[in-house]
Amino acid sequence: MLKFSLLSCILLTIAASLSANANSSLPPEKSKLYHTTHGLGPDKWASAWLLSQHIDPGSRIIVHPLQGGTFVPGEPASFDSEGATFHRTQHQSTFEVLIASFNITDPKLIKLASVINDIEVNLWRPNKNQESLVVETAFRKLQRNYGEENITLDCYNQLFNNIYEWIDAKNKDSQTNLIPDQQCTKNTKVTFNNDTKLVPEISASELFDHIRSGKRVVFVDTREKDEFAEAHIPGAVNIPIRSIGSQLPKSLENADIIISYCVKDFRGFEMAKILRKRGLQQTAILNPYGIRGWIEAQLPVAGSEALTEQEAKETLEQCINKKTCL
Secondary structure (H helix, E strand, O other): OHHHHHHHHHHHHHHHHHHHHHHHOOOOOOOOEEEEEOOOOHHHHHHHHHHHHHHOOOOEEEEEOOOOOOOOOOOOOEEOOOOOOEOOOOOOOHHHHHHHHOOOOOHHHHHHHHHHHHHHOOOOOOOOOOHHHHHHHHHHHHHHHHOOOOOOHHHHHHHHHHHHHHOOOOOOHHHHHHOOOHHHHOOOOOOOOOOOOOOOEEOHHHHHHHHHOOOOEEEEEOOOHHHHHHOEOOOOEEOOHHHOOOOOOHHHHOOOEEEEEOOOOHHHHHHHHHHHHOOOOOEEEEOOOHHHHHHHOOOOOEOOOOEOHHHHHHHHHHHHHOOOOO
16 A cells, blocks of 8 residues: 555656646737837837737737836836846847747747847857848838837737748749838827927947047947957946936936947937937937948957957057048
């Protein structure tokens, strides 16, 4: 009897272990509401489209103000925000994290995940996909044509529906049809002004001219801490866009020029808008965009995958002073 009881306990333990392992491999539960904070990058809006159109069709996306205090970190059905269930990592976009979490095998979605990585994560290598530049250009053009603050989720959904159909098309000459009609903004009160830039852009060569003339330039890296640690512009201050508070470093107030940046400056643009609204009108972004453009121009960076901070600073100072940077 004792042997039988012992055997029963062992079998129950094994069964419980197998059940737990099986459950751990299951995708997360779906929800009809998904929460995020406002942002301008393609990773966020591609992820919103992926959730509402493919992972959980018919679900709603709730977009909270970036600094409104209404977003609750740890919300089970949350994405692409500080403390969200599904968020980007050092080498993966939120879109890729969702693809992996929900065991998605659709080849077109996997292809799009690689494209989003090229645009928002890939620092060091050339684009892995020839489609990446087209998708990035279409995304920027949508925002530029209709105004970043005027675009509805419907506009982004239509854009990514078009991209989804286009991405494996044999004839990709129809890329001009990726951008949805202006009618997608019909639910907003919009004043269109395509010539107005909310944030000025400045080239590295112009910026270096300002530095040589004695202007004090401060770089603000808006990426996450692990991204910053891997590589950043020497001397940059790390203020992640997801966790910006009411208190800003004193160095920003004393700067003649503030350059906010991320990988391709979607987060950099949003940070620049925030800083300018707070009275720091000397804030701009780089063109070519972000640290990716900086690296492609062969300018020095500091971090675990690059030079030391001191080496990078000295290299940058030397090339600015001797005019050998660009």
